[in-house]
């Protein structure tokens with residue numbers, strides 16, 4: 137598991153593939169069923185955004201084993217038009233495409249860490265991290 | 273189809289006329305039945321707003337043929353009182369007239385591009401663009 | 409463009425024949441509300457099959473119509489919304505919530521018959 | 532990946548068998564809306580038991596589907612949302628507000644039967 141899993145996103149089949157791979161990884165790391173679904177949903181949102189707003193890009197999945205419990209780092213990046221106003225894009229219900237506008241803010245809620253870097257020249261990179269939770 | 277279609281809006285018959293012309297244009301460009309209704313509905317909303325808030329104005333329909341797929345540009349403009357707070361007018365449910373307040377935000381959701389320019393001196397111009405969709 | 413209103417038993421049936429202006433729609437609403445009283449109707453069917461667009465004004469008018477006839481003791485059902493019209497309405501955020509709908513005139517009549525049978529329970 | 536749609540009495544039942552792309556989901560919505568008219572269906576069940584993730588696009592499509600079939604006179608009920616999927620939906624802030632849901636196919640059928648019995652009560 138040393139290497140990143142890289143999924144090229146250029147059609148909606150790739151979005152399905154990315155979330156399936158994310159779920160499998162979460163299952164391997166013994167995430168709970170709920171958290172497997174959470175990982176898959178977050179990947180689905182950022183991968184679809186690549187397709188909708190940038191046309192193509194990639195999703196990278198990486199296992200983090202340096203902390204107390206294992207985690208997954210998800211990077212979604214594209215060289216699309218960028219996000220003009222990130223604060224606004226992070227707001228519940230804000231969408232430039234008639235979507236629900238819950239993708240980014242929802243993914244942020246799902247993940248332990250969440251970061252967006254975006255500029256009109258270099259496109260958009262969303263980085264999210266999630267660790268296996270202690271069983272309650 | 274080189275020229276714009278111009279419909280003067282000064283009574284509710286003109287609103288019906290404008291949406292009929294928009295639908296016909298969409299049909300000519302081979303838009304799906306659903307998207308023909310979408311174009312007609314969006315035109316209806318902005319044309320009625322002209323009548324309700326400015327009294328009279330005009331709707332211009334223009335075929336765009338420069339992109340991969342054909343599209344329609346709809347311009348609705350008047351020299352009425354303008355919109356004081358555009359952000360507020362774009363919110364679902366906001367209406368100064370007891371309307372549903374879904375006209376502008378709805379039209380934005382329906383169209384691929386949507387822009388309002390408004391000032392108390394020069395009135396209101398709404399510009400919307402919609403392209404024929406790829407068949408799923 | 410006046411919309412013809414037929415009386416059939418306890419019901420009134422308004423069949424929209426062509427595109428309507430806002431004034432026509434408002435007129436229809438008023439006529440139906442008035443006729444509910446005059447004809448002691450218990451059900452109203454508005455057939456919108458011929459409408460190829462339904463915008464926020466139309467939806468508001470139909471909603472108001474349904475609520476007003478209701479207050480006068482008659483249930484309204486909207487029939488014949490075409491698939492592409494339904495599609496555009498949903499995109500616009502227009503839902504006719506709280507108003508009964510049926511596929512077509514036949515289904516609308518069935519619906520009213522069922523509602524009239526026994527107790528007229530309400531949502 | 533086409534989703535099979537079965538007709539059972541007045542109802543249509545769409546059983547999703549595996550993960551769906553966005554295009555598949557949109558296709559399902561359109562097919563069901565079309566079939567409601569063709570089969571004169573009064574109820575629609577979408578069984579999502581096989582979906583192991585439900586994101587904002589899926590939720591929007593199911594909501595639109597339910598509202599559109601409603602405008603055509605048919606009630607839609609979504610059945611089989613798995614516990615972990617429900618969990619992630621809630622975390623994402625996704626609600627199926629205004630859409631009927633039931634535990635599974637059996638409950639979904641019961642729900643529709645009750646709605647259809649006598650008075651089709653309306654939200």
Ligand SMILES: Nc1ncnc2c1ncn2[C@@H]1O[C@H](COP(=O)(O)OP(=O)(O)O)[C@@H](O)[C@H]1O
Pocket residue numbers: 181185186189190214216217218219225226230231232233234235236237238239240241260587
């Ligand atoms: N990769 C991206 N490139 C450019 N813009 C984006 C990207 N991702 C998101 N956005 C912008 O942020 C907005 C909010 O995104 P999101 O919360 O996922 O909602 P939705 O996709 O439903 O609109 C989008 O409407 C879009 O304008």
Ligand SMILES: Nc1ncnc2c1ncn2[C@@H]1O[C@H](COP(=O)(O)OP(=O)(O)O)[C@@H](O)[C@H]1O
Pocket residue numbers: 317321322325326350352353354355361362366367368369370371372373374375376377396464
């Ligand atoms: N052409 C216009 N001129 C001035 N004000 C307008 C115009 N169009 C819209 N508005 C303002 O924006 C508000 C929201 O418009 P809309 O979303 O279409 O809802 P509604 O027309 O139902 O009120 C209106 O109530 C009105 O105050």
